[in-house]
Amino acid sequence: MYEDLQGKVAVVTGASSGLGKAIAVRFGQEKMNVIVNYLNNPDEAEEVVTAIKHAGGDAAAVQGDVSKEADVAGLIEAAHDRFGTLDVMMNNAGIQKEIESHTMSLADYEKVISVNLSGTFLGSTKAIAYMLEHGIKGCVINMSSVHEVIPWPHFVHYASSKGGIKMLTQTLALEYAAKGIRVNNIGPGAINTPINAEKFADEEAKQEVLSMIPMKEIGEPEQVASIAAFLASEQAGYVTGTTLFVDGGMKLYPSFRAGKG
Numbered sequence: 001m002y003e004d005l006q007g008k009v010a011v012v013t014g015a016s017s018g019l020g021k022a023i024a025v026r027f028g029q030e031k032m033n034v035i036v037n038y039l040n041n042p043d044e045a046e047e048v049v050t051a052i053k054h055a056g057g058d059a060a061a062v063q064g065d066v067s068k069e070a071d072v073a074g075l076i077e078a079a080h081d082r083f084g085t086l087d088v089m090m091n092n093a094g095i096q097k098e099i100e101s102h103t104m105s106l107a108d109y110e111k112v113i114s115v116n117l118s119g120t121f122l123g124s125t126k127a128i129a130y131m132l133e134h135g136i137k138g139c140v141i142n143m144s145s146v147h148e149v150i151p152w153p154h155f156v157h158y159a160s161s162k163g164g165i166k167m168l169t170q171t172l173a174l175e176y177a178a179k180g181i182r183v184n185n186i187g188p189g190a191i192n193t194p195i196n197a198e199k200f201a202d203e204e205a206k207q208e209v210l211s212m213i214p215m216k217e218i219g220e221p222e223q224v225a226s227i228a229a230f231l232a233s234e235q236a237g238y239v240t241g242t243t244l245f246v247d248g249g250m251k252l253y254p255s256f257r258a259g260k261g
């Protein structure tokens with residue numbers, strides 16, 4: 001637990017499931033006030049709100065599409081109206097869909113870019129504008145992926161969006177460091193969430209993923225949420241412009257593990 005987080009205000013996008021849900025609940029355990037953004041599942045969002053209140057924080061569910069500018073502005077306004085400020089912007093919402101690149105339409109490509117990359121741009125820049133206007137030394141945390149550095153066939157839109165988030169984060173971190181606003185990424189590997197449910201239900205596909213993880217385990221959402229809490233806290237007060245990978249070693253070229261090259 002990080003005492004300095006108590007009473008701080010966060011927006012978490014895509015917070016009705018998976019990593020966003022785990023992060024929102026962890027923020028609740030830190031006794032933070034959380035805007036629980038959801039796209040189209042209000043019941044699940046309300047369950048997250050209840051869990052946060054149960055843990056000692058406060059929360060409100062707010063619908064919004066992160067690829068729409070007015071909706072993202074609405075999330076910041078909701079934090080201000082409901083809790084009086086904004087300290088932590090957690091841009092978590094993201095989508096993926098397997099398509100061979102040579103058959104991928106521009107619409108398929110732009111859909112993923114608009115949610116993952118443009119949504120992160122909107123959340124980051126609108127949060128920073130609010131923090132500057134109100135003199136807040138806050139932080140932005142963006143949900144990247146190991147695919148900000150690992151190429152991923154059939155997911156060129158996704159890998160491009162996460163590679164873009166890497167440079168978006170570094171640029172904003174540099175631009176606003178002197179204002180006391182920190183901007184960082186979390187880079188998960190393979191985590192047990194709905195985005196992977198179909199793949200992990202297939203034992204062969206799951207074993208294939210495990211073979212790419214030196215620690216031989218699929219990660220749990222709480223292991224990512226603890227990194228979000230750390231990055232939001234003063235314990236990470238000198239950390240900006242970096243990606244903290246949470247991947248069981250996935251980026252370590254596991255095929256080299258036998259020492260043959």
Ligand code: NAI
Nearest residue numbers: 014017018019039065066093094145188190191193194195
């Ligand atoms: P998920 O599918 O449970 O979560 C994604 C959430 O984003 C959902 O709640 C969905 O409703 C929401 N969302 C989708 N489009 C949206 C939009 N336009 N506006 C607002 N919300 C929207 O899957 P998961 O795993 O929790 O994904 C969360 C983030 O973590 C994504 O950015 C994903 O790329 C990233 N990630 C996940 C990994 C994993 O292994 N689970 C690995 C690396 C990154």
